[in-house]
Amino acid sequence: DDIDCMKHSGVGRKLTLSSSVSLIDLVQRIKQHLGLSSVRLAIGRGCEDTTVVNTIAICAGSGGAVLHGVTADVFLTGEMSHHEVLDATSRGTSVILCEHSNTERGYLTVMKQNLQQALGKEVKISISEVDRDPLVTV
Numbered sequence: 001d002d003i004d005c006m007k008h009s010g011v012g013r014k015l016t017l018s019s020s021v022s023l024i025d026l027v028q029r030i031k032q033h034l035g036l037s038s039v040r041l042a043i044g045r046g047c048e049d050t051t052v053v054n055t056i057a058i059c060a061g062s063g064g065a066v067l068h069g070v071t072a073d074v075f076l077t078g079e080m081s082h083h084e085v086l087d088a089t090s091r092g093t094s095v096i097l098c099e100h101s102n103t104e105r106g107y108l109t110v111m112k113q114n115l116q117q118a119l120g121k122e123v124k125i126s127i128s129e130v131d132r133d134p135l136v137t138v
Helices: 002-006 023-034 082-090 105-119
Strands: 012-022 040-042 052-062 074-079 094-097
Touching (some): 023 074, 023 094, 040 082, 082 094
Antiparallel strands (some): 012 052, 040 094
16 A cells, blocks of 8 residues: 555655766756746855766755755755755755745645545645745845
8 A cells, every 4th residue: 555655755765867967957957847947056065067966865845854964966955954055065965955835836736636536526626826935036
């Protein structure tokens, strides 16, 4: 059962890419996938934007505590504290921050489908059409 297999899973994931990608290419792909014009990027010690990425640790929302101590080329999350970013970059891990709700919003359509299947057609489930990240870069 799907619920049983998830009980030993956490909220983050670590991926090993089947094909390496440069850090800057990864940033561009993330921006395109999430529909964002910008993200925040902290480049790890000894890295540059052309550095090859093979592993990515991901946590939607606020990933600082979840990703702490994980070994990966890149951390991808919504937000981390200043000191969490400094810790990661000092260990050679680059950090891509997309803002908290931008990393969670993409799952809403999947969640809607799961809820609709569980609750049936007699329950109307809507996804906000006005929801957006409350922070903007100006």
